[in-house]
Amino acid sequence: MPRTLHLGAFMRPVGIHTAWWRYPGAWPDANFNLGHLVRMIQTLERGCFDAFFMADHLAVLNMPMAALRRSATVSSFEPLTLLSALAMVTQRIGLVATASTTFDEPYHIARRFASLDHLSGGRAGWNIVTTSNPDAALNFGLTEHMEHDERYRRAREFFAVVTGLWDSWADDAWLRDPESGVFFDERRLHVLDHHGEHLQVRGPLNIARPIQGWPVIVQAGASEAGRQLAAETAELVFCSHRSIDEGRRFREDIHARMRASGREPDSLKILPGALVTVGRSTQEAQERQALLDSLVHPDSALPNLSIRLGVDASGFALDEPLPDIPQTNQSQSGQNALLTLARRDGLTVRQLAAMVGGYGGLKMVGTATEIADTMEAWLLSEACDGFNVMFPTVPAGLDDFVDLVVPELQRRGLFRRAYQGRTLREHLGLHRPPNRFFG
Numbered sequence: 001m002p003r004t005l006h007l008g009a010f011m012r013p014v015g016i017h018t019a020w021w022r023y024p025g026a027w028p029d030a031n032f033n034l035g036h037l038v039r040m041i042q043t044l045e046r047g048c049f050d051a052f053f054m055a056d057h058l059a060v061l062n063m064p065m066a067a068l069r070r071s072a073t074v075s076s077f078e079p080l081t082l083l084s085a086l087a088m089v090t091q092r093i094g095l096v097a098t099a100s101t102t103f104d105e106p107y108h109i110a111r112r113f114a115s116l117d118h119l120s121g122g123r124a125g126w127n128i129v130t131t132s133n134p135d136a137a138l139n140f141g142l143t144e145h146m147e148h149d150e151r152y153r154r155a156r157e158f159f160a161v162v163t164g165l166w167d168s169w170a171d172d173a174w175l176r177d178p179e180s181g182v183f184f185d186e187r188r189l190h191v192l193d194h195h196g197e198h199l200q201v202r203g204p205l206n207i208a209r210p211i212q213g214w215p216v217i218v219q220a221g222a223s224e225a226g227r228q229l230a231a232e233t234a235e236l237v238f239c240s241h242r243s244i245d246e247g248r249r250f251r252e253d254i255h256a257r258m259r260a261s262g263r264e265p266d267s268l269k270i271l272p273g274a275l276v277t278v279g280r281s282t283q284e285a286q287e288r289q290a291l292l293d294s295l296v297h298p299d300s301a302l303p304n305l306s307i308r309l310g311v312d313a314s315g316f317a318l319d320e321p322l323p324d325i326p327q328t329n330q331s332q333s334g335q336n337a338l339l340t341l342a343r344r345d346g347l348t349v350r351q352l353a354a355m356v357g358g359y360g361g362l363k364m365v366g367t368a369t370e371i372a373d374t375m376e377a378w379l380l381s382e383a384c385d386g387f388n389v390m391f392p393t394v395p396a397g398l399d400d401f402v403d404l405v406v407p408e409l410q411r412r413g414l415f416r417r418a419y420q421g422r423t424l425r426e427h428l429g430l431h432r433p434p435n436r437f438f439g
Contacts, residue, residue, distance in 0.1 A: 005379055005415050006269055006386030006428060008096070009044050009398075010238070012055040013037075013076035016275060016390040017359045018304065019295035021072040023393040030394050031076040038089050040398055047402035048416050050427045051094030051125060052086070053218075053238070053388065054079040058103055059135035064314075067303035080112045087120035094424030096125035096218055096236075101158040102151050103131060103140045106201055109158075110165035113215045114207045122211035122423035125236065126162075127218040128229070130155050132334075148332060152225035154198040159217070159233050161201050163436075164192045166214050168204030170438035190437040212425050213432040222250070222333030230268075231257030235430050237270045238388050240337060240361045247272055247383030269385040269428055272378075277365045277392045278400045289365045292392050293358050301353040308356055310335050318350040359390070368404040376414055 010016065014030045014037070021028040030036040041052050056079045060068070068074065079097035087095055095116060099109050109126070117124035130151035137145040146154070173188035192203030219226070219234035230237050231254055241247040247270075255265040277292070279285030306313040310328025322342045328335045338360065342352050364371050378384050391397035409415035421427060 002413065003379055003385075004413070005375060005409060006050045006271060007047075007415065008051045008053050008094075008236075008238070008271055008386070008388040009049050010053050010055065010273055010388045010390045011040075012073065012390075013082075014040065014394050015072065015392075016273075016361075017292060017392055018071070018300050019292055019297075019358055020391075020393045020397075022295040023292055023396075025396055026393045027395060028072070031072060034077075034082075034085065036394070037077075037082065037086065040394060041086050041090055041093060043395075043398060043402050045090050045093040047406045048419060049093055049389075050386070051096045051424060052083075053096040053125075053127065054083060054098065055127075056098035056100075056129075057133070057136075058100060058131060059133050059139055063303040063307055066299040070297050070300050080116060083124075084116055084119055087116065087123065091121075092123070092419040092422060092427075094123045094125055094216070094427060095120055096127055096216070096424075098127040098129050100129050100131040100136075101155040102146055103136060106158050106161040106199060107165065107203075107205070110162045110205050111207055113162075114166060114205065114210045117210035117212055117215050118208070122425070124210070124212070125216035125218050125424055127220060127238070128155060128159060128233070129220065148223070148328075149225050152221070152229055155229060156232070157196045157198050159229075161192070161194050161196070161199055163214055163433075164194065165201070165203050165205040166210055167435045167437050168192065169209050170435060171209055174208065188438060209435065212423050213435070216424050216428065216430065223336075224332075226333060227254060228257060230254060231263070232261045235268055236428065237268060239270060239272050240334075241272045241383070242337075242341070242362050244378055244381045244383040247378060248381060251383060267430065269430075271386045271388040272362060272384050273388045273390055274362045274364050275359050275390045275392060276371055276387075276401055276405065277363070277397065278368055278371055278404050280367065280404075282366050282370065285365045285367065285370075288392065289363070296354075296358045301356075304356055305338075305349070305353040308334050308338050308360065313349065313353070316349045318353075319348050321346070322349055322352065368408040371405050372408040372412060372414070375409065376412065379414065 027036050060074050083095040083097050113124050113126050134145035168190055170188035173184050175182050175185055194201045216235050217233055218236045219230040220238040222239055251270050258265050277285050277289045279288055302313055309325055311325055364374050410417050
């Protein structure tokens with residue numbers, strides 16, 4: 001069968017571009033306004049999106065105050081709480097939340113996502129993150145951040161414990177027989193009793209196995225450790241690539257790692273992030289993008305570059321190339337992507353800061369036809385399985401994508417006209433995992 005696109009909506013909590021909230025007509029309070037969020041997710045469901053992806057942040061003070069006071073990400077809902085509310089006003093769209101393996105406990109994570117899966121009728125997804133922001137450690141009783149590779153070792157064990165807890169109960173364990181007075185069959189209950197390097201968890205989980213077996217496992221790390229974790233565990237990968245060639249190399253690498261781990265590549269979907277600005281003419285789209293970029297305040301540019309590089313860039317010579325940068329303990333893949341871009345294009349520090357001050361990843365700017373052309377080229381080149389779409393502003397940027405781009409993709413046969421299933425796994429064409437303890 002011909003390949004078709006999968007589309008996620010990346011909400012951080014609603015926008016990735018630094019200046020989205022300043023754009024004329026935008027909803028500046030959208031991060032923390034339930035009514036706005038309901039309206040947006042219902043629009044996305046009307047557009048048949050696979051999933052609504054809620055990113056998360058575990059710290060506020062992650063940049064100098066001069067930049068922080070211009071950031072709209074300082075206030076947002078806790079993801080699982082929000083998605084549980086949004087599950088009640090939607091029917092089909094998947095609900096993916098970020099949760100940290102570094103600063104949470106596996107029993108909490110297993111219980112919350114199992115609850116969301118049941119509440120939503122099988123639409124939950126867990127984005128596994130190890131949390132790159134060192135300021136988060138200070139909010140959880142630590143004086144310094146856990147080392148990068150150790151975070152990933154803990155994450156691998158964390159994943160095994162969470163999925164083991166989800167498998168605590170066989171699907172047919174629940175008798176609920178009023179006459180005998182027996183509520184469940186104890187033979188269909190497994191006690192995990194895990195003792196590992198980082199974790200000790202007895203179990204079992206006090207909630208039935210999720211409707212999907214496991215909520216869909218999502219991963220976004222692109223460092224060496226992140227790629228390996230994705231190859232071993234993930235079913236959906238969010239990534240950041242600026243070209244088809246980069247996307248193809250990443251996809252080939254992940255697939256090779258999956259085969260080496262005994263997994264089939266078709267059990268995973270890869271969705272690069274794309275900031276999409278659509279207009280009714282190319283000029284209109286370009287003008288919208290230019291206006292948005294012009295609203296990035298200079299106070300935000302260098303601090304954002306510092307965060308992306310994992311080093312303090314405030315002392316760099318602005319009109320010189322980037323100096324040698326030590327490897328970060330934060331997001332190594334993000335740092336490497338910027339270093340590659342700066343070296344390849346000969347960018348000065350000032351130019352690179354301006355580029356990432358708003359958003360430094362893949363951008364698509366043009367008419368619905370031009371956006372569809374680009375997405376189709378990526379798909380047919382086997383550089384991806386779809387896109388994690390980011391909107392330049394809300395509600396207008398989101399509405400324009402659903403009203404203009406989605407119909408064009410549907411006209412070409414590249415995207416569904418209606419949901420065919422009810423669960424997120426069905427949307428993505430993923431199998432329900434068998435219970436490891438019960439046949």
